[in-house]
Amino acid sequence: MTSVGPVATGEYPSVDEERVTMDPERAHDDAGPTNDAGSVPGADGSAPLRLWGGRFAGGPAEALARLSVSVQFDWRLAPYDLLASRSHARVLHRAGLLDAGELAAMLKALDDLSDAVTQGRFRPTVEDEDVHTALERGLLENLGALGGKLRAGRSRNDQVATDLRLYLRDHARQVAGRLTELSSALVTLAEQHVDTPAPGMTHLQHAQPISFGHQLLAHVQAFVRDVDRLRDWDRRASVSALGAGALAGSSLPLDPAGVAAELGFDRAFANSLDAVSDRDFAAEFLFAAALTGVHLSRLGEEIVLWTTREFGWVELDDAFATGSSIMPQKKNPDIAELARGKSGRLIGALTALLTTLKGLPLAYDRDLQEDKEPVFDAVDTLLVVLPAMTGMVATMRVRRERLERAAPDGFALATDVAEYLVRNGVVFREAHEAVGQLVAWCVAHDAELDDVSAEDLAVINPLLTADVRSVLSVRGALEARSAPGGTAPDRVRDQIRDLAPVLDRDRAWAGN
Numbered sequence: 001m002t003s004v005g006p007v008a009t010g011e012y013p014s015v016d017e018e019r020v021t022m023d024p025e026r027a028h029d030d031a032g033p034t035n036d037a038g039s040v041p042g043a044d045g046s047a048p049l050r051l052w053g054g055r056f057a058g059g060p061a062e063a064l065a066r067l068s069v070s071v072q073f074d075w076r077l078a079p080y081d082l083l084a085s086r087s088h089a090r091v092l093h094r095a096g097l098l099d100a101g102e103l104a105a106m107l108k109a110l111d112d113l114s115d116a117v118t119q120g121r122f123r124p125t126v127e128d129e130d131v132h133t134a135l136e137r138g139l140l141e142n143l144g145a146l147g148g149k150l151r152a153g154r155s156r157n158d159q160v161a162t163d164l165r166l167y168l169r170d171h172a173r174q175v176a177g178r179l180t181e182l183s184s185a186l187v188t189l190a191e192q193h194v195d196t197p198a199p200g201m202t203h204l205q206h207a208q209p210i211s212f213g214h215q216l217l218a219h220v221q222a223f224v225r226d227v228d229r230l231r232d233w234d235r236r237a238s239v240s241a242l243g244a245g246a247l248a249g250s251s252l253p254l255d256p257a258g259v260a261a262e263l264g265f266d267r268a269f270a271n272s273l274d275a276v277s278d279r280d281f282a283a284e285f286l287f288a289a290a291l292t293g294v295h296l297s298r299l300g301e302e303i304v305l306w307t308t309r310e311f312g313w314v315e316l317d318d319a320f321a322t323g324s325s326i327m328p329q330k331k332n333p334d335i336a337e338l339a340r341g342k343s344g345r346l347i348g349a350l351t352a353l354l355t356t357l358k359g360l361p362l363a364y365d366r367d368l369q370e371d372k373e374p375v376f377d378a379v380d381t382l383l384v385v386l387p388a389m390t391g392m393v394a395t396m397r398v399r400r401e402r403l404e405r406a407a408p409d410g411f412a413l414a415t416d417v418a419e420y421l422v423r424n425g426v427v428f429r430e431a432h433e434a435v436g437q438l439v440a441w442c443v444a445h446d447a448e449l450d451d452v453s454a455e456d457l458a459v460i461n462p463l464l465t466a467d468v469r470s471v472l473s474v475r476g477a478l479e480a481r482s483a484p485g486g487t488a489p490d491r492v493r494d495q496i497r498d499l500a501p502v503l504d505r506d507r508a509w510a511g512n
């Protein structure tokens with residue numbers, strides 16, 4: 001797809017905060033947003049550009065302008081808006097609405113504006129209602145009247161829908177890239193711990209011994225699905241809305257399919273009303289982001305537990321842990337906690353957008369302007385959480401000996417004894433009962449399963465023959481779970497082998 005390259009937060013000039021927040025004092029100094037004389041003068045005292053002033057006797061009330069302005073957050077769409085504008089200029093030329101000279105001048109001005117935006121020489125001001133208004137002002141400043149031709153056949157409604165799709169398709173790839181890096185870090189750690197036995201838990205209680213590598217890879221499987229979800233999402237998001245106009249399409253001979261192809265989309269819209277009102281792509285992206293947040297939160301919670309004194313399975317590198325301002329001894333897993341905490345905000349973004357969309361009549365409604373902040377916040381959140389999690393995972397020290405010692409704790413080999421009896425012809429229900437009695441005996445006598453003598457076994461339950469002691473080995477328990485997808489070290493090695501091409505494919509899709 002067409003990419004404007006890595007566009008991370010802060011790479012593009014931000015809006016002049018003072019003006020965007022419409023600081024009242026400053027507004028007075030500049031004779032800023034007012035509703036007198038029907039205009040909201042710009043910094044130079046001239047009337048500000050509005051894309052809709054003609055039929056209005058006066059300018060907007062300050063309260064309206066304050067509510068309506070979105071440039072402080074939609075400015076990050078500027079590179080995508082400019083990209084779409086180039087395609088629109090070319091389609092106007094093909095339609096005979098711009099001659100060759102005009103097209104060349106228009107494309108040159110758009111390139112210059114693009115450079116000025118990137119370098120921060122062209123900045124939006126609060127008088128620019130939104131990114132589209134700001135960029136049209138920039139074009140008019142450069143081209144004069146010719147700049148006004150670009151809006152033919154185009155509305156901010158089809159423009160903003162297209163810009164947001166371009167932005168998200170670009171950023172979905174960035175998120176996928178960072179997710180793949182996290183998966184790679186987990187796989188690298190898993191490779192070192194294929195043979196490290198660890199307590200496997202259900203209900204956070206010791207259940208059965210597992211390979212620690214197997215546990216790490218369980219998180220990788222979730223992150224791989226997350227990338228898969230983004231790739232799948234991308235197929236549906238790959239639709240250009242340009243040419244839909246405000247809602248009904250255009251009477252001008254535009255070429256939506258050609259524009260779509262130029263912008264790297266798979267296709268153009270099928271229904272102009274849907275094109276300008278559909279935000280499924282944003283909602284679906286936010287679901288994918290929220291679910292990734294949930295996965296990060298679950299890994300974060302495990303790392304929080306693993307780093308406690310009670311578990312002591314893992315020690316974080318100093319560079320990826322924090323201290324306490326009062327307790328000199330503390331080393332805190334703040335990254336893991338923030339990953340856990342920020343999942344709330346990702347779920348919130350999804351909820352906010354779905355709530356906004358619910359009940360909107362077709363086609364465009366101004367409510368739709370509310371689509372952008374949740375989307376941007378979700379992208380920013382993931383792009384800041386993922387690298388921190390990756391760094392933490394890549395540098396954390398696993399305390400192999402502690403894991404190995406804890407692996408059989410809590411009678412974790414009890415299932416192995418029961419299954420051994422079943423292999424020898426005992427009905428599982430009876431085997432379960434016998435081993436339950438064995439565990440109760442151990443609890444009462446403060447003993448481990450392998451402390452129990454052959455005589456005691458026979459007394460506890462006659463099914464417990466002396467040979468059951470042969471299965472009381474953690475290594476044996478791991479090796480025994482050798483069916484596909486199980487925790488046997490050989491199966492874990494298979495899993496690592498199978499993940500390699502998947503991660504390569506995901507890396508390639510993400511563009512790194």
Ligand code: ARG
Nearest residue numbers: 070130156157160364368369
């Ligand atoms: N800033 C607007 C948005 O994000 C752009 C579209 C405005 N369209 C309109 N008809 N007022 O939705």
